[in-house]
Amino acid sequence: MCYNRLVIENEREETDMGRIITIANQKGGVGKTTTAINLAACLAEAGQHVMLVDFDPQGNASSGLGLEEKEFERTVYDMLAEEASVEECIAREVQENLDVLPSDMNLAAAEIEFQEVDNKEKLLKQSLDQIRDNYDFILIDCPPSLNILTINALTAADTVLVPIQCEYYALEGLNQMLKTVDLVKRKLNPSLEMEGVVFTMYDARTNLSLQVVESVKSNLNQTIYKTIIPRNVRLAEAPSHGMPINRYSSRSTGAESYRMLAAEVISRGEV
Numbered sequence: 001m002c003y004n005r006l007v008i009e010n011e012r013e014e015t016d017m018g019r020i021i022t023i024a025n026q027k028g029g030v031g032k033t034t035t036a037i038n039l040a041a042c043l044a045e046a047g048q049h050v051m052l053v054d055f056d057p058q059g060n061a062s063s064g065l066g067l068e069e070k071e072f073e074r075t076v077y078d079m080l081a082e083e084a085s086v087e088e089c090i091a092r093e094v095q096e097n098l099d100v101l102p103s104d105m106n107l108a109a110a111e112i113e114f115q116e117v118d119n120k121e122k123l124l125k126q127s128l129d130q131i132r133d134n135y136d137f138i139l140i141d142c143p144p145s146l147n148i149l150t151i152n153a154l155t156a157a158d159t160v161l162v163p164i165q166c167e168y169y170a171l172e173g174l175n176q177m178l179k180t181v182d183l184v185k186r187k188l189n190p191s192l193e194m195e196g197v198v199f200t201m202y203d204a205r206t207n208l209s210l211q212v213v214e215s216v217k218s219n220l221n222q223t224i225y226k227t228i229i230p231r232n233v234r235l236a237e238a239p240s241h242g243m244p245i246n247r248y249s250s251r252s253t254g255a256e257s258y259r260m261l262a263a264e265v266i267s268r269g270e271v
């Protein structure tokens, strides 16, 4: 089955622009993709119209939602390279209310290939601005680095959500990340704000998890989400079944926690 198809009309009646949230942390394996997939799926379950942009050449957000490379002809790379329109690259209704802009290894070439392109930091923004009115939320899953892809994602975003893994080196590199956010805000995207920090893989059986949460709370002058994502084996299993947690194991603590996070994210937008 091929998910890509061209849709010309604007499907949404509302006129307000979608909120674009970039999920970033240059540290690897902290739960960015798990948060991107499951927050997107739980926002969609709550009736929000959502697009998830897989902006990592690893393609984990695409495969974690069951999108295999053979199933899509176009990717976010084709969109950036202007080889296809934004609309042509979208995999539609991967779940109810949830569209995906898939990615694959081609995106790894972006850093070198777009080196000489004018406004190379704004390529993603230029594309997403064309479609943001069609969505309530656009989430962008970043690779584990502060490269041109992450800079593009920060430039396109309204806010940045930083997952922090509850482990000893949690704060390592975080300052660099926050400096990059600040730099992008000053040079490229003045309206960029911090969405906040989300703790992931919290293990209630260890003192360490609690200590990390306490130390981040006292050291980091950032908004911290009340919802803490627990370490939950169902969350780790779900991607290999190509499903978000609310479909794979709807009553698991992982599903419940991402539903709570989605409710918090929605309520922040209403303040």
Ligand SMILES: Nc1ncnc2c1ncn2[C@@H]1O[C@H](COP(=O)(O)OP(=O)(O)OP(=O)(O)O)[C@@H](O)[C@H]1O
Pocket: 027, 028, 029, 030, 031, 032, 033, 034, 035, 056, 058, 060, 142, 143, 144, 200, 201, 202, 229, 230, 231, 232, 233, 235, 236, 237, 239
């Ligand atoms: N709350 C959780 N409970 C159990 N396992 C988790 C949880 N969150 C993430 N994982 C697992 O930890 C690993 C890393 O998570 P994930 O891929 O979301 O991190 P990432 O930050 O996107 O990684 P990368 O930097 O490589 O993109 C994965 O195997 C994932 O299934």
Ligand SMILES: [Mg+2]
Pocket: 032, 033, 034, 056, 060, 142, 143
């Ligand atoms: Mg990832």
